[in-house]
Amino acid sequence: MNEKIFNPNPKDLINVIDNLYSSMNNYNKEVINLISNFEEENIKRYKEILDKQGNKLKFNxxxxxxxxxxxxxxxxxxxxxxxxxxxxxxxxxxxxxxxxxxxxxxxxxxxxxxxxxxxxxxxxxxxxxxxxxxxxxxxxxxxxxxxxxxxxxxxxxxxxxxxxxxxxxxxxxxxxxxxxxxxxxxxxxxxxxxxxxxxxxxxxxxxxxxxxxxxxxxxxxxxxxxxxxxxxxxxxxxxxxxxxxxxxGAGDMSEVELNFFKEVMEKYKTDKDIFKKINYIGEMYKNLSIARINNLVERFEGNYNNQCFWREFYSEKRGIKYEIDIYTEDYQYSGLQLFSREEMQDKLEQDNKDIKAWLEKHNLFEGFYIHYGRWSKKFKFPEEENKLYEFMEKLIKLLEEDIESIYSGK
Known part of the structure; x- marks a missing residue:
């Protein structure tokens, strides 16, 4: 795809727009209105091709x-x-x-x-x-x-x-x-x-x-x-x-891209800054993952890097930290993980059993699955972002009040 014309995938563009609109200044709003006025047919076709490409088997x-x-x-x-x-x-x-x-x-x-x-x-x-x-x-x-x-x-x-x-x-x-x-x-x-x-x-x-x-x-x-x-x-x-x-093979986007370009030239031919504005949306899109992490840090007072937000909770009884990580690099999901900082495999397996029992005790286990040895749970972005925040508030409160009950003593 020609990056000078269009950086973001239209599949995610509307999500970006909805998520960022409320905090935009007037210039940003002008860009958003510009993008939102594009023909839905082009966005829909692009999404269909991306969806077909995205259905991958875990084993082939x-x-x-x-x-x-x-x-x-x-x-x-x-x-x-x-x-x-x-x-x-x-x-x-x-x-x-x-x-x-x-x-x-x-x-x-x-x-x-x-x-x-x-x-x-x-x-x-x-x-x-x-x-x-x-x-x-x-x-x-x-x-x-x-x-x-x-x-x-x-x-x-x-x-x-x-x-x-x-x-x-x-x-x-x-x-x-x-x-x-x-x-x-x-x-x-x-x-x-x-x-x-x-x-x-x-x-x-x-x-x-x-x-x-x-x-x-x-x-x-x-x-x-x-x-x-x-x-x-x-x-x-x-x-x-x-x-x-x-x-x-490869999903053929060229016709969609050409239609997009023609539409830009026809609808906005008097706007000399049109491509600057489109590039501006692209830059916001590329920085969206970091913006999501920063929002989590602000709300939940944790730590961060360019990959994830994390927050640690020390258990005196266990003599080790439990940690929440949230990954945002997937633009369709926010991925939450809850695990112990144990490095020995046999002890880590027991910690996972303890964490599962603790989550079940507090009616929070639904949706969790093991991913790379950690209990993980996904939230759709942006539809379930508020649901993620509500879940985090409950989880953090319980970890602060009841962390010592996680360890079974085994």
Missing amino acids: IFDIITDKWKRENLHSEILKFLFENCEDFFNDFLDLIEIKNKEEYSNAEITNEEAKIDILIKSENKAIIVENKINWAHDQNEQLARYYKEVKDEYKKVVEKIVYISPSKDKKPDSQTFGKDEKIKKEIENIYKKIIGFDGNENDLVSCLEKSRDKLKEDLEKTKNNLDSENIHKLFFINHYIEILKRT
């Missing part, structure tokens, strides 16, 4: 095979497997590449690397050539032209589509891949179809897979299949592959 089976998922052949083999074993996905893919008569391929033969073609889908009379460039592989000399002539002349098939799977709209086929023969080139251009692995749009490969995955989910819910069913395993596999495709 493909990470076990590390660099192998980055190789071109693996993607071709996975797609072949899905075509052969997930009928819904195969049909959705045929819709995506605009095949009019899907029945033609109801008993298709699907191969990898036949005649060096990544994926070749053959019916009795027709064929679909799929060239996989998901990992940015270069186009070989007259590659698509050679494949087209091979299938047409040697296999005696009508090539209905040549599909070029790209990781981004910026990855385009070299002109030479269509060949030098003008007649062949024109024939290929008439059946050529480019699709993107992932760019956040409805017609990318990820969306096609998600459509098929959702059908699997519906079927599983209807039939109440057990955990060992074939569809459960397919669902698991597709979910993990979708995430890998998202990693190889």
